[in-house]
Amino acid sequence: MSGDQSGSIAQPTIGLSEQVADVLSERIIDGELLPGTFLPPEPQLAEEFGVSRTVVREATKVLIAKGLVEVQRGRGVVVREPASEETVAQAFSLLLRRRSVTFWHLWQMRVILETEIASLAALNRTPAQLYTLRQSMLAMENPDATLEDLVDADMEFHYTLARAAANPLLELIFQAVTGLMRASRKLTLGLTGAERAMRGHVQIFAAVEQGDSTTAREMMRDHLEAVREDLESQPASALVFDQRGRSMTLAQHESRDRTLTHAPHRP
Structure with missing residues (x-):
């Protein structure tokens, strides 16, 4: 090291x-x-x-x-x-923090990874996974949901798709970038709210439920195109991850509060 x-x-x-x-x-x-x-x-x-x-x-x-x-x-x-997969995911996450990773790098990886995840999920999903996908969509419809609630529900939807793909390597890669994805979704959901994301989720879910792998792939691509549009509306400074895998802009706001509560001292 x-x-x-x-x-x-x-x-x-x-x-x-x-x-x-x-x-x-x-x-x-x-x-x-x-x-x-x-x-x-x-x-x-x-x-x-x-x-x-x-x-x-x-x-x-x-x-x-x-x-x-x-x-x-x-x-x-x-x-x-x-577990071996936990070790790999943790190591990969730490390595990512040492690199200059931007939201655009993450978006490009998501297009490559998640379009195929959606396609495979349509072929391999289980009734239990369909139920979890439905529940995550219902959670995003809750009018009292906070931004953190929306991010949690959004991540549950995408992670359930990764599990439904029935490919442990794809699931492992998804786990490794979960922190980066949370930061990205926190930024974009904070901009547009849940409605736009929900439209994409509904279309993806319908294709997955019907077992239509081609349409599931296309709907995920359309969903990620909406994410791209949201990212394009942001200044470049907001699209760089800090060492904790967060937007630098969000981290600067959070650090002001954290400085007060975590100032070094001796007991």
């Missing part, structure tokens, strides 16, 4: 707990922290990174959510033996 992973954290555009979690994630994925190994105690990590124990605690929650560690009561936080 390249780069210095010790010493004080000093990247103001990223939350401190996220920075600590990123470093520990890399150590786990690179094999520096092996399965069954306990993380150093909170006071030791707080001293190493120059942050409070509260920040370390929050970083640990991020690692738990990723499935990289688990808490053993009375013993500490231990590194899990992850």
